[in-house]
Amino acid sequence: MTGAATHPGPALVGDRSFFEARPLSGALGLEVCGIDLSQPLTDETVASIRAAFNENHVLVFREQHLTPEQQMAFGRRFGELDTHPFVDGSDAHPEVLEIITEPDDRINFGGGWHSDVTFLDEPDLGSILFAVELPTTGGDTLFANQHAAYDALSDVMKGLLDGLVGLHSAGPQYGAGGYSTKSKAMATKNQELAARVVEHPVVRTHPENGLKSLYVNAAFTVGIKGMKKEESNALLGFLFRHTVREPFTCRVQWEPGTLVMWDNRSVQHYALHDYVGQRRHVRRITVKGDRPT
Ligand code: SIN
Secondary structure, eight states: OOOSOOOOOOOOOSOGGGOEEEESSSSSOEEEESOOTTSOOOHHHHHHHHHHHHHHSEEEEOSOOOOHHHHHHHHHTSSOBOOOSSSOOOSSOTTOEEEEEOTTOSSOTTOSSBOTTTTSSSOOSEEEEEEEEOOSSOOOEEEEEHHHHHHTSOHHHHHHHTTOEEEEOSHHHHSTTSGGGGOSSSOOOOHHHHTOOEEEESEEEOTTTOOEEEOOOTTTEEEETTSOHHHHHHHHHHHHHHTTOGGGEEEEOOOTTOEEEEETTTEEEEEOOOOTTSOEEEEEEEEOOOOOO
16 A cells, blocks of 8 residues: 655635635645625636636535526536536436436445546546535535545556556446446436447546546446456556545535536546435536547
8 A cells, every 4th residue: 555645735726816715625625615606707717716626626615506507607617518428418408417316216326436427538627516405414425636646656656557548438337237227317328338448548647737647437447458357457456446545535515505516637536325215416517628648
């Protein structure tokens, strides 16, 4: 096991006069106060939010009152919105996923460590989730800083991983017999895409902050190019454990009206399902990203 994270932790950046902010943990995440996201934002405010996002990877905004249209308008300030290839959006807006876990659901959406849609050639830049209805307790979301996970590796391991190519597929989640087939809400469709394997660097460089991060996840990374199965299983097994170690994490406790945006280029996340028997409803949009390099 490697030592403690060497990442310096969240920094407050941007013009602080726009907002008050408080770190969520020593590893990543920033709670931002004093911005009403239902209102049109100035370019300066958006630039300040973007700077804080690139530095802290997870931003939490409390006490928001947002219609789907206002949430989409906020998301569009960061790029074009995406649709999910396997989960249907709302009737009014295909880009909006109403993620509802019913009291009798056996599984939940996002219930395992992952980065969103890494099975696509161009995975989403980030996701923006708004809490509509929450269980009385539980239903938190965990995040893990993949820059910090990379930084904590030895130089020998970094040298081994730099240049390796990960193989990603939607099959284990959305293919026939995959995780999602246990859920009513996540009907299996698009089997052609579920059978595809795409290649991404195991170590990617963030296009905006320039930092390296680990880019494999247990949900969608199925192998390492050129390695025998038992070799890649051993290496990925180590990486899946290492990338989500506690020193790299923060935890978001939701309240109705909380909005969280996270950077899929630098974090993994895990939606806990510790509220069986209760309902949870969150509304998600995603911003398109580019090909990882
Ligand atoms: C997701 O993985 O997008 C869902 C996260 C959550 O419900 O907290």
